[in-house]
Amino acid sequence: MSTSEPRLEVPWVEKYRPSKIAEVVNNEDAKKKYVAWINAWLRGKPQKKAALLYGPPGSGKTSIVHATAREFNWELIELNASDVRSREALRQRVSGALDTGSVFGYQGKIILLDEVDGISTREDAGGLQAILELIEKTRWPIVLTANDPWDPKLRTLRDACELIEFKKIGKRDVVKVLESICQKEKIECPKEVLSAIADNSKGDLRAAINDLQSIALGKKTLSVADLQVLGDRAEQENMFEIVRTVLTAKSPEQALSVTRLPSLDYEMLLQWLSENIPYQYEQSLQAIADAYNALSWADIMLSRMKREQQWSLLSYALELMTAGVSSSRERPPFKFVKYSFPEKIRILARQKEKFEEYRKVVREASSRLHVSTSKFRTEVQPYLQVILEEDEEEGKMILRSLGIPENKINVVFKTEEKAHS
Numbered sequence: 001m002s003t004s005e006p007r008l009e010v011p012w013v014e015k016y017r018p019s020k021i022a023e024v025v026n027n028e029d030a031k032k033k034y035v036a037w038i039n040a041w042l043r044g045k046p047q048k049k050a051a052l053l054y055g056p057p058g059s060g061k062t063s064i065v066h067a068t069a070r071e072f073n074w075e076l077i078e079l080n081a082s083d084v085r086s087r088e089a090l091r092q093r094v095s096g097a098l099d100t101g102s103v104f105g106y107q108g109k110i111i112l113l114d115e116v117d118g119i120s121t122r123e124d125a126g127g128l129q130a131i132l133e134l135i136e137k138t139r140w141p142i143v144l145t146a147n148d149p150w151d152p153k154l155r156t157l158r159d160a161c162e163l164i165e166f167k168k169i170g171k172r173d174v175v176k177v178l179e180s181i182c183q184k185e186k187i188e189c190p191k192e193v194l195s196a197i198a199d200n201s202k203g204d205l206r207a208a209i210n211d212l213q214s215i216a217l218g219k220k221t222l223s224v225a226d227l228q229v230l231g232d233r234a235e236q237e238n239m240f241e242i243v244r245t246v247l248t249a250k251s252p253e254q255a256l257s258v259t260r261l262p263s264l265d266y267e268m269l270l271q272w273l274s275e276n277i278p279y280q281y282e283q284s285l286q287a288i289a290d291a292y293n294a295l296s297w298a299d300i301m302l303s304r305m306k307r308e309q310q311w312s313l314l315s316y317a318l319e320l321m322t323a324g325v326s327s328s329r330e331r332p333p334f335k336f337v338k339y340s341f342p343e344k345i346r347i348l349a350r351q352k353e354k355f356e357e358y359r360k361v362v363r364e365a366s367s368r369l370h371v372s373t374s375k376f377r378t379e380v381q382p383y384l385q386v387i388l389e390e391d392e393e394e395g396k397m398i399l400r401s402l403g404i405p406e407n408k409i410n411v412v413f414k415t416e417e418k419a420h421s
């Protein structure tokens with residue numbers, strides 16, 4: 001039963017990450033080029049010491065590097081934007097790891113620097129230079145990844161790397177991966193559901209696997225009706241992914257990256273984070289407290305920004321609700337959780353719908369009586385209420401003559417009762 005199922009589970013994107021290069025699906029040309037580059041390293045004669053894998057999210061760039069490390073028993077050294085902020089930061093992070101031999105029986109090393117396009121050349125001056133120096137000196141293969149490698153700031157880096165393009169994953173392969181996950185998880189799922197998930201993911205396998213896990217949480221049989229969740233997802237563009245990026249970011253820069261999305265609705269993001277922080281950080285009260293603390297400051301900045309027309313406060317609010325929220329102390333280990341639509345917005349929308357219905361009925365009755373709606377509410381409605389209570393049949397007859405059919409009686413009187421309570 002879904003209620004007794006644990007809410008937390010290992011993320012399937014991690015559980016089913018390819019463990020061999022051959023398991024990385026699609027992108028055959030990219031794989032061929034990448035394998036040739038790795039082979040050149042194995043022979044000790046790479047033309048370029050670094051490869052820059054670029055292309056859309058969820059196409060396998062990071063996965064192929066993880067798979068290489070596992071396949072060849074190499075130690076994977078993962079660096080992020082803050083590790084390469086300056087030469088000194090990079091030295092601190094990698095000097096030990098690169099110069100020493102491996103203690104765990106690894107037979108080599110591979111360095112992965114994810115999302116180099118996220119490095120800000122203005123704030124992290126020296127960072128790109130540090131990467132170039134690392135490439136020049138390295139004895140181990142270095143892989144960089146980027147979604148957009150054509151940023152002019154990356155030109156020198158491009159020149160130093162073997163460029164390998166990854167493309168969106170074709171629908172047939174997305175469906176195949178989803179099918180094999182269902183099989184391993186012993187989940188029954190009609191092909192049309194998998195096909196709809198694949199369409200919705202637009203070639204992003206990470207999004208597709210996350211969607212499948214979201215709708216399958218606590219279930220062993222899926223149906224078309226379960227796709228409702230994805231409807232919300234499409235409406236919200238990819239709010240699920242944005243929330244996941246912020247709450248599971250490995251570095252403040254990664255959390256901050258969502259603020260560069262042109263379609264980001266930051267008011268909505270605030271509500272979504274507010275709803276979902278406790279689920280993602282369930283295991284640590286400290287993390288929940290810290291995240292809400294940052295979020296409340298973001299909220300204060302936003303209202304001050306609007307009240308005083310101080311638009312410069314927006315950047316503080318955005319930093320607080322992304323990097324601030326994700327930098328809470330004592331971050332619990334990353335677990336997959338199903339995010340929910342903000343309850344506050346749902347309740348407000350429901351209330352609004354009810355209120356609209358109420359107004360429509362009252363407007364009709366007032367116009368038949370030739371009184372204003374406020375007069376109807378204050379001077380007519382209370383008497384109708386009493387009549388209804390004293391003699392229901394008589395009351396209903398009067399209401400019918402005022403254009404209030406029986407099935408709308410509840411709308412008017414319930415809403416009014418609620419308003420008084």
Ligand SMILES: Nc1ncnc2c1ncn2[C@@H]1O[C@H](COP(=O)(O)OP(=O)(O)OP(=O)(O)O)[C@@H](O)[C@H]1O
Pocket residue numbers: 012013014016017018023024025026027055056057058059060061062063064114145146147169177205206209
């Ligand atoms: N080509 C692929 N073959 C098999 N699994 C894949 C492939 N691409 C993505 N995946 C799945 O999606 C998840 C995310 O993929 P990955 O981290 O490799 O994406 P990426 O291209 O590096 O994206 P980003 O640019 O956002 O870092 C992986 O954990 C894996 O489960």
